[in-house]
Amino acid sequence: LDEPTNHLDMESCVWLETELGKYPGILVLVSHSQDFLNGVCTNMIHLTPKQKFVYYSGNYDSFVKTKQENEVNQMRRYEKEQADIKHLKEFISSCGTYSNLVKQAQSKQKIIDKMMEAGLTEKVENERNIKFHFPDCGPLPPPVLAVDNVSFAYSGKKEDYLYWNLELSVDLDSRIAIIGPNGAGKSTLLKLMFGDLTPTEGEVKKHTHLRIAKYHQHSTDQLEMDLTPLEYMNKMFPEKKLELEAWRTKVGRFGVSGDMQSSPIRGMSDGQKSRLVFAYLAETAPHILFLDEPTNHLDMESIDSLAEAINEFKGGLVLVSHDFRLIGKVAQEVWLCEDKKVDVWKGDIMEYKKRLHKEVQRKLKAGLTTPQ
Known part of the structure; x- marks a missing residue:
């Protein structure tokens, strides 16, 4: 299985983890989800920077x-x-x-x-040095973003409302994770707050000078594939009038380095393209980060670096993710999308996983072999 959790919601991840844990055959799994690897794997194979396989007993931790x-x-x-x-x-x-x-x-x-x-002992070489960084955005007095009595349906009809009468707020000290099953409207809520969608009723109010950087699953499609990363950044920020060497440093911090910097973007992997998008978003100096499934094409080192950068960031965060570990590292508040409303989850994210596990077990006993 190659990255099997990428497009699953949390309940589906828990179901798959449960099923694979009972699987009697041989399982070879590639995944960036440390929590998932801990729940499934009994042995690890590490592919080193020198292209060697090193075998370890036990789970990821x-x-x-x-x-x-x-x-x-x-x-x-x-x-x-x-x-x-x-x-x-x-x-x-x-x-x-x-x-x-x-x-x-x-x-x-x-x-x-x-x-x-x-044979002399080799010096330990650190793997790629990736250090995500989001610059200081400067202060903004609250309220920065307010969702005021918002209801929404794509059809515009009340009987189709995905949300009813939402009252929510986001400020520069917010660290919010949005969770819920697929189809509950997590990405829709982000689009409403960002301004991609207009509420059917109510209003989303934003501070006049608010800058939001939004990452979503199709962000890499917006890159200009025939340009190099350096040319792309230079084109997107002409007002900065930076030399190419300055751009080398900036994108290099996000793991876009070496020959990759001067080669067309189309030749980059999905993970490399994602890191270039983050370099671009950082350069916009946002007050709030909207991240919709940011880990799908990132490796573990990049995910850890992203988490560290978020925790050092002076602005706000609204995160949609199925990655329990990332949420546990960065979120201070969890919003649960269910039954056409958004409620604050009272426990931590691993308590929510336990709830999902119980729900999966109940469904399996009832003869429902997969999440609905």
Whole structure:
């Protein structure tokens, strides 16, 4: 299974995790969802930057712990070997051409030669250095964004209302995750708040100077594929009048580096394109981030970097995601979309997962083999 959770809602993720946990056959799984890997996998295979496979027993958390311990021990061996070699070479150099020290120098050189033949410990190399960053947006007095008595239907008819009489607000200190089943209207709510959709009744009020950066599942389609990342950024922000070297630094921070920077965007992977979109959004200096399923094409390192950047960000966040771990790291408030309304979930996100697990078990016992 290659990224099986990408387009599933949370209940479907929990159902799949439950079913795969009972699967009697062999399962080979590629996933960026650490929570999902923890619930399903009993062994991990790590593909290193040097294209080597390293095998680990246990789930993802166990893999991370073991890998960190191994790297600490590896660096200790590396540093000791390098110190020993340095000491031996210094002794050999100090011997010079003194006849009475030649044998000792030769003996020390043999020690170095044997160490080299046996194979020296390699230095631990950090994987790609990705550091997402959203600049300081500056203050805005509240209310920044208010959803005032909003009802909505795509048809405009009351009998089709997806939402009734919503009263919500978002400020610069908001850290909100929106959850709920597929079809409950999570993305629709984001579109209403952003302004892509107009309420059937009520109003969405925004501060005059509010800047919102919105990431959604089709954001990468808006990139100009024939341009390079540097050309694209330069074209999108001509008023900044930055040299290409400055753009290199900015997009490089988001993991768009090396030859990738000067090659057409169309040749980039989905994950690389997503990181370029985040570099673009950061350059707009938003007050609020609207992120709709931002992890679908990001690897684990990028997801962790995104979470760190969000936690350092001085503005607000509204997040739609099925990634329990990301929500747990960044959200301070959870909005649950159900039954044509939006309520604040009183517990944390893992308590919501437990609720979903119980619901899945109930449905399985009732003979419903998949989520409705």
